[in-house]
């Protein structure tokens with residue numbers, strides 16, 4: 124049978140009509156922009172297109188506001204251009220450009236001849252961990268400087284060094300490095316913890332173990348929401364000392380156990396009837412994740428539950444948070460990958476889990492949760 128289709132060059136005389144070529148034609152675009160009912164659509168499409176084109180500038184404007192502490196500086200009220208220029212050591216005309224750019228992004232507004240926070244700017248300043256996350260994007264930004272090399276896998280990324288635990292045994296033993304990444308993780312974990320707890324009900328759980336629980340931020344939230352729950356935290360030895368302090372500060376040390384270890388090398392302790400993994404899977408390759416899920420399965424009693432919560436891609440329906448941010452971030456980390464709920468469900472099934480559930484996510488840019496049960 125002859126091979127018709129993609130690999131066949133098309134003869135010029137029989138060139139097929141293509142909507143793509145029509146939309147790409149400047150003449151067609153000019154005509155559409157003049158049609159009464161269509162011109163609004165054309166304009167909006169143009170604006171959205173330009174937002175994608177200029178997105179890298181928007182991100183750097185935001186980064187400058189954060190690194191200069193301008194958002195925090197405006198929390199108590201508007202300030203003049205002069206005072207902002209002096210306080211942050213930015214020449215006045217350059218500061219005006221930064222602040223006006225921020226007005227255009229609806230982070231600031233002009234007020235009383237100076238500048239004030241918009242609701243979005245004030246909210247952004249208060250989101251736990253968001254400023255730290257934006258500040259550390261300078262690393263990812265450098266990694267993406269040559270995007271073609273990046274996507275071809277030719278870039279030695281800095282982000283891979285930023286999260287030492289993903290590099291394997293020994294790399295995460297430095298307490299100073301552990302403190303840096305743990306702080307960023309813990310600051311941002313409040314949101315993930317709150318959203319996860321709003322998605323699942325732990326009323327029937329007696330003992331929860333959080334694997335890769337970092338400094339204990341999630342268990343801290345759980346402890347407050349469920350006063351009778353026994354809690355265990357499992358994480359690398361360099362990470363857990365901070366958790367001990369956190370549990371003492373919250374007054375929950377009595378019902379909290381800390382087990383230092385590596386899920387790559389050690390068996391997970393038994394005893395918990397629910398085991399959670401928050402933002403752990405996406406750091407690791409499929410074989411490590413499958414081995415970890417099998418280990419969780421072995422540690423659970425029959426009827427025990429696994430809870431996975433992390434940002435996920437959209438699978439067959441890619442979305443910006445999962446596919447145009449977290450997937451890229453994980454690619455720069457080089458060891459893991461952002462997965463869709465369907466891919467994680469597949470891995471869970473391979474590990475033996477059943478009754479896989481995906482509660483409706485409120486904010487996929489914060490987290491998505493999946494639960495499953497060890498049924499026999």
Ligand SMILES: C[S@@+](CC[C@H](N)C(=O)[O-])C[C@H]1O[C@@H](n2cnc3c(N)ncnc32)[C@H](O)[C@@H]1O
Pocket residue numbers: 288289308309312315334335336337338340357358359362384385386387400401402403406
């Ligand atoms: C991205 S952080 C997430 C921390 C916390 N669950 C959260 O959401 O903030 C990944 C965590 O997994 C831990 N981790 C990585 N490899 C590990 C291993 N082999 N054994 C135990 N914990 C590990 C890290 O130390 C870190 O605390």
